[in-house]
Amino acid sequence: GAVVSQHPSRVICKSGTSVKIECRSLDFQATTMFWYRQFPKKSLMLMATSNEGSKATYEQGVEKDKFLINHASLTLSTLTVTSAHPEDSSFYICAPWTGYGYTFGSGTRLTVV
Amino acid sequence: GIQVEQSPPDLILQEGANSTLRCNFSDSVNNLQWFHQNPWGQLINLFYIPSGTKQNGRLSATTVATERYSLLYISSSQTTDSGVYFCASLPPGGTSYGKLTFGQGTILTVHP
Numbered sequence: 605g606a607v608v609s610q611h612p613s614r615v616i617c618k619s620g621t622s623v624k625i626e627c628r629s630l631d632f633q634a635t636t637m638f639w640y641r642q643f644p645k646k647s648l649m650l651m652a653t654s655n656e657g658s659k660a661t662y663e664q665g666v667e668k669d670k671f672l673i674n675h676a677s678l679t680l681s682t683l684t685v686t687s688a689h690p691e692d693s694s695f696y697i698c699a700p701w702t703g704y705g706y707t708f709g710s711g712t713r714l715t716v717v
Numbered sequence: 718g719i720q721v722e723q724s725p726p727d728l729i730l731q732e733g734a735n736s737t738l739r740c741n742f743s744d745s746v747n748n749l750q751w752f753h754q755n756p757w758g759q760l761i762n763l764f765y766i767p768s769g770t771k772q773n774g775r776l777s778a779t780t781v782a783t784e785r786y787s788l789l790y791i792s793s794s795q796t797t798d799s800g801v802y803f804c805a806s807l808p809p810g811g812t813s814y815g816k817l818t819f820g821q822g823t824i825l826t827v828h829p
Contacts, residue, residue, distance in 0.1 A: 638816070638817075642758075645824070646821070647803065647819045647820065647821045647822055648803070648805075648817075648819045649819075650816050650817070653816065695758055697758070697760065699760075699817075705762065705765065706750070706762060706817065707762070708759070708760040708761075710757070710758065710759050711758040711759065713758070
C-alpha cells in the first residue's frame with residue numbers, strides 16, 4: 605500500500621518557461637501533501653504544506669508566486685515552477701501523508717537551461 | 718527550530734563490513750525516523766523509532782530520547798546499501814504528522 609507516483613522523473617526546460625510536477629497517491633487518499641526540495645549532496649528542505657481544498661502554506665523564503673501548489677483532490681497535488689530560472693534547478697520530492705506515516709514520491713529532477 | 722545533526726557525513730565500506738550512523742538532535746523529538754535515499758533519489762522509510770530499539774534484517778536502530786540521539790546499525794553491508802541515510806524528526810509537541818526536519822545525511826558507499 606501507500607503507492608505514490610510522481611511525474612515527470614526528469615525535465616529540462618528553458619529559462620522563462622513553466623514546469624508542472626504531478627504527484628498522485630494511487631491507493632490511498634492524501635489530505636496533506638508536503639513538497640520538498642533537495643540540492644545536490646544536500647538535505648531535504650520543506651517548501652510548502654498543502655491540505656486538500658485549501659491554499660498551501662509556504663515555508664519562509666519560498667516564493668509562493670514562483671512555486672504554485674494545487675491540491676484540488678485527495679489523490680493529486682501539483683507543483684508548478686513558474687518562469688523558471690537556472691537557480692530553480694533542483695530535485696523536487698512530494699511526500700503525501702498516508703494517515704499513518706510518510707511516503708515519498710520518486711522525485712523530479714528539474715534542469716533549467 | 719529543532720536541529721538534527723548526523724555523523725559521519727561520508728562513509729566508505731567494503732562489502733561485508735558493519736557500520737554505525739549517528740543522529741543527534743537539539744531538543745526532545747516527537748517522531749524520530751530513519752530514511753534511506755537510493756542513488757536514484759527514492760526515499761524509503763527504514764524505521765520509526767522515537768525510543769528503544771528495533772531491528773529489520775541487517776538493519777537495526779536505537780534511540781535514546783533522554784540523551785537526544787539515535788543510532789542506525791548496518792551489519793554485513795551490501796552494495797545495495799549505498800546511498801544517503803537521513804534521520805528526521807518532528808519538533809516537540811507536534812501533531813502526529815507535520816513538518817519533518819531532516820539531518821544533513823550520511824553518504825554511504827559500499828564497494829564490492
